[in-house]
Amino acid sequence: EAPGSTTRRGLPRSPGAPGAFLYSGFLSHAECDHLIKLAKGRLEKSMVADNESGKSVMSQVRTSSGTFLSKREDEIISGIEKRVAAWTFLPEENAESMQVLHYEVGQKYDAHFDYFSDKKNVKRGGHRVATVLMYLTDVKKGGETVFPIAEGRDLQHKDETWSECARHGLAVKPRKGDVLLFFSLHVNATTDPSSLHASCPVVEGEKWSATKWIHVRSFDNPPDVMTDARCSDDNEQCPRWAALGECYKNAKYMVGTKDTLGSCRKSCGVCDA
Known part of the structure; x- marks a missing residue:
């Protein structure tokens, strides 16, 4: 079992909502702090995949900074990776290396899909079927993960503690130790447009997160x-x-x-x- 609370809950679901689940306390605060410590000093401007070529390019769509941590870089990372595989029922070899991201005030990632539009990225491991988004810090305001076209957005009450960005979709607040799992493909392996998501701009404070993208096939050993x-x-x-x-x-x-x-x-x- 993961440290802390073992609360797992699905987000409000309707036919037009993505398959998404929130696990409160998946990471201990010590694990969160460790990932941030490893990432500091390695951060670079975040990139996005070009829809035509598949190459990583800079874009104002994504204004955070980040770095990748090697698989099994240390015992803590290895333990987290094993827990992610156990929770998702997806093999460790299907996952990319963990990417740690840092968002300062005003920084964000506009609405996008985690599945690919280019053939180059699909070739290795196939589409990303699942995203495991780990929140490494609390954020005073903003920084929510929002699904702007999910039909379940109308079922979620939001008060003044939510940012304006989060009001335009089904949203999750970043809380230290919580992990959001969502799927980018339907069970028949077709892409799910309702998985469109964004990282809202940070309004107050800063945001640290870590992402594991998991593919339908082995990412480490593509056939x-x-x-x-x-x-x-x-x-x-x-x-x-x-x-x-x-x-x-x-x-x-x-x-x-x-x-x-x-x-x-x-x-x-x-x-x-």
């Missing part, structure tokens, strides 16, 4: 990875990760194994460009 033996990097962050020593700390992902190609082989210098 078609050996068909592409080019000497290249799959992510523009590869040079930075390599400089931080990830070629050794996270060799399976960065370099690969005898059976799988890594995602940053060029930056790790294990092939001839």
Whole structure:
């Protein structure tokens, strides 16, 4: 069981609402503080995936800063990843590395889908089927996660403690230790438009969160990875990760194994460009 409260509840649900569940106290406060401590000093401007090319690009749609923490980077991260897999019933290997995000006053992430529109990102692991959003701090005001077109928005009462942004949809307040799980695909594997969501601007205070995106297939060992033996990097962050020593700390992902190609082989210098 996760530390703290074991309260799990589904958000108001109607045919046009996403499958979403809130777990109060999934993370202990000590775990939250640990993730923030690891991320500080590594933060960079957050990126978004270009709908055509699939490449990571800067955009005013997303104004936070963030960083990825390697899978199984330490015992605490490993424990969280195991609990996420147990709660979602989705294998650890289907998940991307944890991304920690920091939002200051006015920073936000406009409405978007977590499933992909480009073929490049879908190729590795398939669509993102689920998002596990961990709130690492309380926020004085703002910073809510809002589903703007979910039909269940009319069932949710909101008082003056909610931001104006949160009033325009089904919303969840960030509370330290709570975790929101929502699905981007229907049970028949088609994309769910009602999973459209946004991170409302922070009005007072600051917001820290951590996200685990989980794919329909293995993200660590995609079945078609050996068909592409080019000497290249799959992510523009590869040079930075390599400089931080990830070629050794996270060799399976960065370099690969005898059976799988890594995602940053060029930056790790294990092939001839």
